Amino acid sequence: MTTSIKHIFFSLFVLQAVLLISCDKPEGPPPPPVPGDTAVHVTALTIDPPEFVLLPTLTWQLSVNAIPANAGNKKVSWNSSDNLIATVDTNGLVTAIKVGSADITATSYDNNSVKAMARLTVLKNYDVYAVGRGYTSSWDNCAVYWKNGVKSGLPGGFTVGTNAFAIVLSGEDVYIAGDTENENHWDIPTYWKNGMPHIIGNTAVTHNSFTKAIAVDGNKVYLAGYGFYNSECPAYCHGRSRAFYWLDDAGTATQTPLYNDISSTVAGGIALKGNDVFVAGGQANDNFYRWSTVWKNNVSNVETLSATSGFYETNAIAWHGDDLFITGFGGCADFGCNATPVLIKNNINNVISLTDGTKDAQAYCMAFSGDVIYVGGYEKNEAGKYVAKYWKISGNTVSSRTLSDGVKSSLVNGIAVSGDDIFLIGSELSDAGERKAKCWRAYEGFSTPASLDLSDFYLPNGYYGYGICIR
Numbered sequence: 001m002t003t004s005i006k007h008i009f010f011s012l013f014v015l016q017a018v019l020l021i022s023c024d025k026p027e028g029p030p031p032p033p034v035p036g037d038t039a040v041h042v043t044a045l046t047i048d049p050p051e052f053v054l055l056p057t058l059t060w061q062l063s064v065n066a067i068p069a070n071a072g073n074k075k076v077s078w079n080s081s082d083n084l085i086a087t088v089d090t091n092g093l094v095t096a097i098k099v100g101s102a103d104i105t106a107t108s109y110d111n112n113s114v115k116a117m118a119r120l121t122v123l124k125n126y127d128v129y130a131v132g133r134g135y136t137s138s139w140d141n142c143a144v145y146w147k148n149g150v151k152s153g154l155p156g157g158f159t160v161g162t163n164a165f166a167i168v169l170s171g172e173d174v175y176i177a178g179d180t181e182n183e184n185h186w187d188i189p190t191y192w193k194n195g196m197p198h199i200i201g202n203t204a205v206t207h208n209s210f211t212k213a214i215a216v217d218g219n220k221v222y223l224a225g226y227g228f229y230n231s232e233c234p235a236y237c238h239g240r241s242r243a244f245y246w247l248d249d250a251g252t253a254t255q256t257p258l259y260n261d262i263s264s265t266v267a268g269g270i271a272l273k274g275n276d277v278f279v280a281g282g283q284a285n286d287n288f289y290r291w292s293t294v295w296k297n298n299v300s301n302v303e304t305l306s307a308t309s310g311f312y313e314t315n316a317i318a319w320h321g322d323d324l325f326i327t328g329f330g331g332c333a334d335f336g337c338n339a340t341p342v343l344i345k346n347n348i349n350n351v352i353s354l355t356d357g358t359k360d361a362q363a364y365c366m367a368f369s370g371d372v373i374y375v376g377g378y379e380k381n382e383a384g385k386y387v388a389k390y391w392k393i394s395g396n397t398v399s400s401r402t403l404s405d406g407v408k409s410s411l412v413n414g415i416a417v418s419g420d421d422i423f424l425i426g427s428e429l430s431d432a433g434e435r436k437a438k439c440w441r442a443y444e445g446f447s448t449p450a451s452l453d454l455s456d457f458y459l460p461n462g463y464y465g466y467g468i469c470i471r
Helices: 002-024
Strands: 044-048 051-054 059-061 063-067 076-080 086-088 093-096 100-108 115-122 128-134 142-147 150-153 161-170 173-181 187-193 196-199 208-217 220-229 240-249 252-257 264-273 276-284 291-296 298-304 311-320 323-332 340-345 351-353 361-369 372-380 386-394 397-402 409-418 421-429 435-443 450-453 464-470
Touching: 044 100, 044 115, 051 059, 051 450, 076 086, 086 100, 093 115, 128 173, 128 421, 128 435, 142 173, 161 187, 173 208, 173 220, 173 464, 187 220, 187 240, 220 276, 240 276, 252 298, 264 323, 276 323, 291 323, 323 372, 340 372, 340 386, 372 421, 386 421, 386 435, 435 464
Parallel strands: 051 115, 142 161, 161 208, 161 464, 187 208, 208 264, 240 264, 264 311, 291 311, 311 361, 340 361, 361 409, 386 409, 409 464
Antiparallel strands: 044 063, 059 093, 076 100, 086 093, 100 115, 128 142, 128 161, 128 464, 142 150, 161 173, 173 187, 187 196, 208 220, 220 240, 220 264, 240 252, 264 276, 276 291, 276 311, 291 298, 311 323, 323 340, 323 361, 340 351, 361 372, 372 386, 372 409, 386 397, 409 421, 421 435, 421 464, 435 450
16 A cells, blocks of 8 residues: 555656656757648748837728648738737737837747837827818718818808818917808808908908918917909910919908919918918919919019919918928920929928929828928829828938828828928819829838828718827
8 A cells, every 4th residue: 555655756756857847948949840741831921011100999901822832731820918908819910009009910820939129109199170162961072171170161151161172270279261142142252260250351252262371470460362253364374373472460351462463363271470471373374384482571572483385383381481382283385284383491492302203193291200301192093093191201311101002192292290290181083083082191100101081070971171289
């Protein structure tokens, strides 16, 4: 009996020692294939994309590729380095939880020493203010304002507002520039302060006027735009446009014409510097061409920013420090040729081309992050589709980022920047002619910038997107 017990204890001791030795054995490289093993084993993994961004609550489906492609067991397990930042399920679906960064790792079942990692950055939410033209419960085509994806129609004169082209924030107030209709359905210059309309144009007009830009200085609200007079026309056209800027000074409205007897002009941007008003646009003097123009205070103080034998136009203008920046496009010698987007610093002697001119491209908006300038617009692809993109200008170095896939025509109309975050608004046009407002968010904090299409997040149900601000 005693001998049997001793044998039992000895056996347990040996078993425990074996288990301890097995547990303490360090993990090393996989054992060499046993003789006769013909399986193809995984030697490497790649994850697409290697870097990506999300907002809290949003998801992203990662994909993993095994190398070699004919490996027998391609199955992987997924893991997040911080489940408080983001989680990942067994299929590689990532869910963002809160702001921060996490590494999402895929590990091969075939060989657990083979791994791949993707870097996720969960971005903070901003308050996003956007404007455009869309539909409401009452009207199919009217001025629309979105705040964080919640849509509101903008009230107007005879009907609701018809267009909303630009938006700025001043303190706690939200200002929107656009137009409303009079009782005869002509568009009248209008701005909205916190949703309330201020009609600053003549309500009895018999032509359309559009306000394209807005700037605010205390109680003074400035707007720039133009009217279209189809009864006035040189021989080559169907009407003449006339640029203005309007000022509402604590309820007293005035307008300043930016044209003369022989000119047809448009205005697309406005900027303030001290007591001076700068307006960017284009001008033609009853001939076939239009050139880029900036006015200072009135029509008498005007500067030409391009050649006068082609088609040029400037759309955005802003002071940055002591320098005046203007962006636009042009260069065509005739209709139907390729335009080139440009960034102008102060005058015609400092012009940076944003493309090489081999494809038609145009620029509509710009914003600053430190000394870096971002310009939004489009460039046509080989299929003739507009591809939404933005250009980054750092010193004299220009780089570009594509936002859309080029299957449907898309373009950028508005831009706002905070640090490495770029918010862009525009439109997408289907082959059937259906238009949808679009919103993108790009993040420059990676080696290769990442972007998200956030149209449904910030712009559910819309036809056009024109202006954007963030807070």
